[in-house]
Amino acid sequence: MDIIITGLFLGGTYALIAMGLNLQYGVARIMNLANGEMLVVGAFTAFALYSGAAVSPFLTIFIVAPVAYLLNWLIYRIMLRPLVTRAKSRGMLEQDAILTTFGLSFVMVGLMIWVFGGDYFSYSYLARPVVLFGDNYGLNRLSAFIGAVILCTALYIWLNHSRAGMAIRAVAVSPKSARLVGIDVPKLSARAFALGGAVTAVGGAVISTFLTLDASTGVLFTMKALIIVIMGGVGDVRGTIVAALVLGVGETLVASLIDPGLTLATAYALFILILLFRPQGLFGRKSA
Amino acid sequence: MRRKDWQTLGFAALLLLVAALLPLTGDGYLISLGVSIAMYTVLATSWALFSGPTHYISLATAAFFGVGSYVTGSWIEIIPYWALLPIAAVAGGVLAALVGLATLRLSGVYFVIFSLGLAEMIRQVVTWYQNQTGHKGTYVLTDMTDSGIYWQLLGLAGLVYLAGWAIGRSRLGFALRIIGEDEDVARHVGINTALSKVALFVVSGAVAAVVGAIIAPRYVYIEPAIAFAPMLSFQVVIMALLGGTGRLWGPLVGVVPFTLLWEVISASFPNQTTLLLGLSFLVIVYLLPGGFVGLYDRLRARRALRGVPA
Amino acid sequence: MRTATNVISLRGATKQFGGLVAVDNMDFDVTEHEVKGLIGPNGSGKSTTLNLISGALTPSDGEIVLRGTPITGLPAKDIARLGVSRTFQLVRLLPSMTVLENVMAGAVFGHRRRWGRAAEQHAMAILEKVGMARQARAHFSQLTYIDTKRVELARALAGEPEVLLLDEWLAGLNPTELQAGIELIHALRDEGRTIILVEHVMDAIRSLCDSCVVMSSGKKIAEGTPEEVLSDPDVVRAYLGDEDA
Numbered sequence: 001m002d003i004i005i006t007g008l009f010l011g012g013t014y015a016l017i018a019m020g021l022n023l024q025y026g027v028a029r030i031m032n033l034a035n036g037e038m039l040v041v042g043a044f045t046a047f048a049l050y051s052g053a054a055v056s057p058f059l060t061i062f063i064v065a066p067v068a069y070l071l072n073w074l075i076y077r078i079m080l081r082p083l084v085t086r087a088k089s090r091g092m093l094e095q096d097a098i099l100t101t102f103g104l105s106f107v108m109v110g111l112m113i114w115v116f117g118g119d120y121f122s123y124s125y126l127a128r129p130v131v132l133f134g135d136n137y138g139l140n141r142l143s144a145f146i147g148a149v150i151l152c153t154a155l156y157i158w159l160n161h162s163r164a165g166m167a168i169r170a171v172a173v174s175p176k177s178a179r180l181v182g183i184d185v186p187k188l189s190a191r192a193f194a195l196g197g198a199v200t201a202v203g204g205a206v207i208s209t210f211l212t213l214d215a216s217t218g219v220l221f222t223m224k225a226l227i228i229v230i231m232g233g234v235g236d237v238r239g240t241i242v243a244a245l246v247l248g249v250g251e252t253l254v255a256s257l258i259d260p261g262l263t264l265a266t267a268y269a270l271f272i273l274i275l276l277f278r279p280q281g282l283f284g285r286k287s288a
Numbered sequence: 289m290r291r292k293d294w295q296t297l298g299f300a301a302l303l304l305l306v307a308a309l310l311p312l313t314g315d316g317y318l319i320s321l322g323v324s325i326a327m328y329t330v331l332a333t334s335w336a337l338f339s340g341p342t343h344y345i346s347l348a349t350a351a352f353f354g355v356g357s358y359v360t361g362s363w364i365e366i367i368p369y370w371a372l373l374p375i376a377a378v379a380g381g382v383l384a385a386l387v388g389l390a391t392l393r394l395s396g397v398y399f400v401i402f403s404l405g406l407a408e409m410i411r412q413v414v415t416w417y418q419n420q421t422g423h424k425g426t427y428v429l430t431d432m433t434d435s436g437i438y439w440q441l442l443g444l445a446g447l448v449y450l451a452g453w454a455i456g457r458s459r460l461g462f463a464l465r466i467i468g469e470d471e472d473v474a475r476h477v478g479i480n481t482a483l484s485k486v487a488l489f490v491v492s493g494a495v496a497a498v499v500g501a502i503i504a505p506r507y508v509y510i511e512p513a514i515a516f517a518p519m520l521s522f523q524v525v526i527m528a529l530l531g532g533t534g535r536l537w538g539p540l541v542g543v544v545p546f547t548l549l550w551e552v553i554s555a556s557f558p559n560q561t562t563l564l565l566g567l568s569f570l571v572i573v574y575l576l577p578g579g580f581v582g583l584y585d586r587l588r589a590r591r592a593l594r595g596v597p598a
Numbered sequence: 599m600r601t602a603t604n605v606i607s608l609r610g611a612t613k614q615f616g617g618l619v620a621v622d623n624m625d626f627d628v629t630e631h632e633v634k635g636l637i638g639p640n641g642s643g644k645s646t647t648l649n650l651i652s653g654a655l656t657p658s659d660g661e662i663v664l665r666g667t668p669i670t671g672l673p674a675k676d677i678a679r680l681g682v683s684r685t686f687q688l689v690r691l692l693p694s695m696t697v698l699e700n701v702m703a704g705a706v707f708g709h710r711r712r713w714g715r716a717a718e719q720h721a722m723a724i725l726e727k728v729g730m731a732r733q734a735r736a737h738f739s740q741l742t743y744i745d746t747k748r749v750e751l752a753r754a755l756a757g758e759p760e761v762l763l764l765d766e767w768l769a770g771l772n773p774t775e776l777q778a779g780i781e782l783i784h785a786l787r788d789e790g791r792t793i794i795l796v797e798h799v800m801d802a803i804r805s806l807c808d809s810c811v812v813m814s815s816g817k818k819i820a821e822g823t824p825e826e827v828l829s830d831p832d833v834v835r836a837y838l839g840d841e842d843a
Contacts, residue, residue, distance in 0.1 A: 091468075
């Protein structure tokens with residue numbers, strides 16, 4: 001029971017990170033392999049502000065979000081948009097985007113190692129136990145989960161009920177038709193990319209309250225987020241959340257029952273199962 | 289046409305022969321550099337055999353390489369060394385076939401993600417297994433010298449070039465080029481796209497595993513973190529793309545300068561290697577699309593354009 | 599015509615996308631040497647029907663038979679090998695290959711497979727037929743629009759298919775090109791090829807098709823010679839809308 005709850009807590013935060021990636025891939029059609037580094041940047045900021053000025057990570061979010069938004073918007077406009085324009089086919093764009101975002105991810109890791117050093121870092125925030133159903137849990141894990149739930153819900157409502165959210169979903173379904181009904185696709189793609197980056201960075205700030213990270217852990221989160229997005233289905237918010245929870249619980253189960261060193265192997269095992277049996281995602285409709 | 293083919297073959301054989309003379313210099317540093325260049329040449333060229341025409345970026349080189357070194361590492365005491373190389377080839381090939389069958393039916397992104405984590409996943413499993421059985425790494429004690437390793441890698445390079453040359457002239461090579469251009473068209477002209485992709489991925493996986501098996505004695509002691517170091521995958525991708533995957537000799541043109549440059553970089557800026565690796569990715573995408581081969585083709589096309597009166 | 603053998607038969611072929619039925623219970627036969635037109639308003643399911651035959655899409659229901667062999671739901675590569683080849687609504691050439699290589703793709707991997715000199719000679723012969731032999735070494739970017747269409751047609755012909763599917767092959771041509779295009783397909787017809795064409799150009803339909811299937815909202819609403827179906831009140835209504843009929 002306590003394993004399941006710990007897993008759900010972890011999965012909640014994963015959901016937030018994967019939502020960010022899903023916005024970027026589903027709407028802007030860029031497979032952003034530097035996504036995990038954006039998470040680490042968010043985490044580093046929370047760490048620096050907390051240990052330097054005792055600012056609560058949950059306040060840091062309000063700084064991280066706009067900064068990450070702007071940063072990602074610039075990345076899209078300056079680096080990725082030209083690739084979209086020059087690409088002759090979807091495959092070429094995919095290849096270029098993968099190489100570029102990989103390059104970007106290495107550059108970010110390199111810069112962070114330069115600035116912060118390569119050490120693990122962590123801080124203790126709300127590291128008090130709370131009792132739920134007779135078991136002890138870290139208050140930081142609980143608060144991170146609640147934070148993630150609030151953000152996911154807000155994002156879900158915004159996507160489904162606001163005008164801008166509707167436009168974003170339209171682009172996700174079909175950029176061609178979206179253009180026909182008067183949506184400025186390039187502008188919206190840039191915004192969705194920026195928003196996705198901001199969501200991921202916020203996820204990083206939240207996750208830093210209970211996980212120990214170093215400058216090069218980003219790629220692990222990128223992989224997990226990618227696996228979640230594919231499991232849940234590209235552009236599917238509900239699927240993303242379920243897949244994130246499944247992954248969180250699965251990882252925690254394996255980590256506590258078999259070996260903590262096997263978390264990525266677990267993620268991959270789930271990934272293989274999905275690829276073999278439901279390549280269209282958990283809730284995806286079977287298409288031709 | 290036939291005659292030109294023989295000329296190319298002869299020229300390539302001559303180059304290989306000249307390269308084989310390097311250990312005679314007796315300079316340990318040169319030989320060790322030669323080993324690096326030969327190793328990356330084999331890896332990058334076999335990588336490009338698959339990823340060049342299909343545009344599927346494989347980041348699994350480290351996984352195959354690691355499997356190969358573990359084949360040597362685990363069985364060197366029991367099985368004669370020369371039998372280990374084919375075993376490594378089979379192990380790498382089987383792994384590539386499994387990965388290919390699971391992911392190559394689907395979009396390119398799935399494949400990239402899968403290949404990206406494959407080395408890390410196997411590393412975790414091997415580490416776990418070793419923890420269970422209670423040892424951390426394996427000693428690979430042989431009397432193999434650097435020169436011996438170098439000659440083996442050169443021989444393998446010759447085989448890879450020969451295979452690449454044959455594939456380029458075969459139906460399989462033609463099919464792969466069509467797949468890389470437009471997979472839908474490929475299917476509609478009757479190409480078995482999944483099988484063609486898996487077939488070449490198996491070749492490149494098997495070669496990388498053999499390289500790992502050949503290199504293993506050089507490490508003396510292998511443990512998962514060394515054998516499955518993810519950096520290798522990225523370096524191979526960069527070198528191949530820097531040279532250009534459009535031609536068989538392309539990766540070689542990328543490997544030589546990059547290996548030398550990397551020697552300097554890792555000696556002078558050991559803390560900035562990641563940053564510089566990232567920057568080289570960006571340079572290739574924005575400044576050198578198609579690599580040196582692309583540049584060469586563009587220059588040649590321009591010259592040809594100028595040469596012909598309008 | 600009655601006694602001729604069926605090359606392609608559709609029985610109850612249906613394609614659903616979620617709640618939308620794009621092709622609803624299609625039945626028709628195409629006999630040997632027949633040119634069959636598939637016409638109807640935009641969005642009536644013509645191209646989807648073609649996609650079901652070529653294997654680009656999998657039917658949700660029904661059966662498609664090629665010379666007695668069921669091909670329902672087979673992957674496109676198998677259907678192509680069994681003898682169905684096609685052109686695409688938006689021309690799809692292999693951009694970095696030469697014209698000759700594009701056509702060889704069809705000759706090497708199609709229904710009748712060739713390799714080496716034989717494939718090259720065959721591809722050249724087909725290029726000759728569509729009037730593109732002189733540009734065999736040219737690249738995609740150097741071709742005019744109709745020439746890209748010719749190359750794509752040559753690629754489809756190069757595998758010597760049992761049946762050729764043309765998806766709006768004449769669309770987007772200017773009047774002179776259109777004339778040349780119609781003549782080219784006429785020549786194929788005179789060779790006795792079996793063709794299914796989706797087309798909007800009425801002149802082409804009248805002069806090329808032995809018979810037509812008219813579709814509206816995914817259903818077959820008429821079948822017969824071009825003259826018969828084009829004077830059918832249901833067809834007129836489908837094209838012009840209820841109020842105007």
